[in-house]
Amino acid sequence: MKRRTILVIAILLASMFLSAKALKVAYVYVGPVGDAGWTYAHDLGRQYVEKVFGDAIRTDFIESVSEGAESESVIRSYAQRGYDLIFATSFGYMDSVINVAKKYPKTIFMHCSGYKIANNVGTYFGRIYEPDFLSGLIAGIMTKSNIIGYVAAYPIPEVVRGINAFALGIEYVNPAAKVHVIWVNSWYDPALEKEAAISLLNIGADVIAQGQDSPAAQQAAQEYGVYSIGYNSDMEKFAPKSYLGAPVWNWGPYYKRVIKEVMAGTWKSEQYWGGMADGVVDLDISDLVPNTVKKLVSVFKEAIISETFHPFVGPLYDQEGKLRVPAGDIPSDSELLSMDWFVDNVVGTIPRQ
Structure with missing residues (x-):
């Protein structure tokens, strides 16, 4: 009887599970x-x-x-x-x-x-700008020509903020280096991205960074025998002789959280903006980066996570020399989310849409 009862319960539970929407x-x-x-x-x-x-x-x-x-x-x-x-x-x-x-x-x-x-x-x-800054530390140290190219997607605050964070990381370790920006007005156009990267390589860039979704810019860098920094995910397999690392996304845990809330009926509208502390963004680093540089990056990563350092701490000046963020100040989230100006070591303009 006990076995039969257990079997009946198991069948009922399985039936309930299968019938659940x-x-x-x-x-x-x-x-x-x-x-x-x-x-x-x-x-x-x-x-x-x-x-x-x-x-x-x-x-x-x-x-x-x-x-x-x-x-x-x-x-x-x-x-x-x-x-x-x-x-x-x-x-x-x-x-x-x-x-x-x-x-x-x-x-x-x-x-x-x-x-x-x-x-x-x-x-x-x-807050992808956090690993953007860290990747800038790497680029600033690894460059020899002090010309760093950036293949940019669209002139929107998200992209501008990322370029600025990258440039500030570079400036922190190498004030002589400049970031040269070319816009392609596309999230995914491998041919156009590669063409833009080659234009930057032809002016002497020895590190190529990007804000698009394909590895085309890095492949161009590898063909020219220089370094590259990717975006979104680990792209090392596409340019193993060039790839230094990339700011990367890790959406799985966040998607899990939202789905659990919806299932439980506890979901509420929010504006979520998580950073490295949450694990939603991080920096992938390749073995081409020297251990001394990795250690420096690790120190800054821990400082950002512990909130003892912020990539956009002032003083920050724009390309015209105007003080945008006073010494010791940190822009508000609203200011970061609406950023429409370049810091002073970026070469290029922001087209107005």
């Missing part, structure tokens, strides 16, 4: 999952939560969705099909998310890198 989670990507960068990092996060939650969730994604009307159509389609939670993973999806969210108040939307929220819309991003 799986949480439907959708991801909208601006690039291909194979970009080795931004979208690849988000999709690793999606795969991570699939393993964590198993049959309790069902995920889907659509890649290479253009910002604008197409993104609104895709996001609306997921909401219409009853998806409980939708992650929109590009800044340009912001208005599309807000528009769709108004019509589907029971659906939860999470928008990456934006600033508009609603009762059923939250935002999330990481």
Whole structure:
């Protein structure tokens, strides 16, 4: 009888588990999952939560969705099909998310890198400027020509802030070095990224950094026999003779947290901006970087995590020599999120959109 009772209970529990509605989670990507960068990092996060939650969730994604009307159509389609939670993973999806969210108040939307929220819309991003600064320390020490190239995506605060943090890291260890910026106005265009990198290499850059999703700029650096710094993920396999490291994303734990909150009914709209202390961003470092440099980076990393140092502590001057951040001051999050000026060791302009 005991065995039969146990068997009946097991069957009932299994039946309840199978009949439970799986949480439907959708991801909208601006690039291909194979970009080795931004979208690849988000999709690793999606795969991570699939393993964590198993049959309790069902995920889907659509890649290479253009910002604008197409993104609104895709996001609306997921909401219409009853998806409980939708992650929109590009800044340009912001208005599309807000528009769709108004019509589907029971659906939860999470928008990456934006600033508009609603009762059923939250935002999330990481303080990638922290590892950007650390990568600048490496670039400033490793350069010999003092010309460091940066292939930049779009002239938006997110990108400008990252370039500035990188440049400040360089300036901290090498005041003679300059960061030369070329804009490509694309998140993912390997041919254009490589062309821009070659333009920088031709003016003498011996370190190439980037803000896009493909490893094309690093591959160009390797072909020219100089160093490179990637972005978004570990890209060493694409340019092993060139790659010094990269600021990287780790979305899995954050996606796990949000999904658990939605399942428990405790989710509330928020504007999340986590840093290295949360583990959502970090710096990958290759073996091409000398141990002495790694130790220096480690010291600054611990100082940033413990909040005894901030990459944007003043005094900071812009390209015209104007004091933007007084000595000892730190810009507010609002000022960082709206940054539209370059620090004084950056060569290049910010096109006004």
